[in-house]
Amino acid sequence: MSGSAARAAVYGNQLEEAARFLKENDDFLVVSHIQPDGDAASSTVAIGLLLEQLQKNFLLINEGSVPRKLSFLPKYSEIVNLSENPAKGKFKHIISVDCADYSRIGSVASMFTEDAIVLNIDHHPTNDEFGAVNLIRTDAAATVEILYDLFQEMKLNWNVSLATAIYTGLLTDTGGFRYSNTTSHVMNIAAEMLRLGVNGHELANELLEKSSLAHILLLKKALSTLAFTEDKQIAWVMVTAADMKDSNATNEDFEGIVNYPRNIEGVEVGLLFKETGKDTYKVGFRSAGKADVAVIAKSFGGGGHVRAAGATVQGPLEQVIQEVVNCVRSALE
Incomplete structure (x- = not known):
């Protein structure tokens, strides 16, 4: 088996394991890295939309605030700012998105039970595989690109809300599809999201052109x-x-x-x-x-x-x- 085939096989197994984790468990805590960017916020809400389809209970959270310019994202208002709204309770089942290492979770880690099980979904080459379940593809342009693969694996129903989250993460982490991580796979996903009704030009204007x-x-x-x-x-x-x-x-x-x-x-x-x-x-x-x-x-x-x-x-x-x-x-x- 060639190196690329072996990597594809490992990634395929990771997708299956992540899907199983999501289907077999409930009461999830979903967290991205401190000071979230477009990909981190988009990945957070995309996971929320996934769990909603699976009829799971979940809490979206971050150590701090999510940028106001991302307020158009579905479920943006549901992301708890822990620094302003101390949440109660502990969670065993954790979904970490776009965190290169455990420390990037920040103070939200205080809400994990001692026997917490973490699903770690990320695309950073420096990721240290801190999860009990790891879904990592370091050649992905953004974490949402991995989530697209996961959603396809789980045969979820696509809608404009989910498509907007995926497109936003791709748009921001590729610098408006200008960076070297803009692959044909990225563009194919973007085209599919546009067909689903995403207003690409409006998102580009809001996220790439406007300045405070x-x-x-x-x-x-x-x-x-x-x-x-x-x-x-x-x-x-x-x-x-x-x-x-x-x-x-x-x-x-x-x-x-x-x-x-x-x-x-x-x-x-x-x-x-x-x-x-x-x-x-x-x-x-x-x-x-x-x-x-x-x-x-x-x-x-x-x-x-x-x-x-x-x-x-x-x-x-x-x-x-x-x-x-x-x-x-x-x-x-």
């Missing part, structure tokens, strides 16, 4: 800090807590800022240093392709994809910048 005033003000501050290495292969910007306050910005207003340094001609890796606490910085990594930033981020305790990753690094800002830039420079060399 806070985002623009934050971008203005970030670009004023733009810096480069001597060879101009690495570029970075910084955003402080004071910048956030002055711009009246929230976490969702950071979307896309890290792409600006990466998109400069000649730059191989773009970085965003975001202050999240005293001597604590969340670092966003974006690669033009020469460096695997998932590996770099993992060396700092983070993770992600070859071209897009993140990590939290502690220390004085100048020290953090130096450590991260040196690590990226070594990867490029």
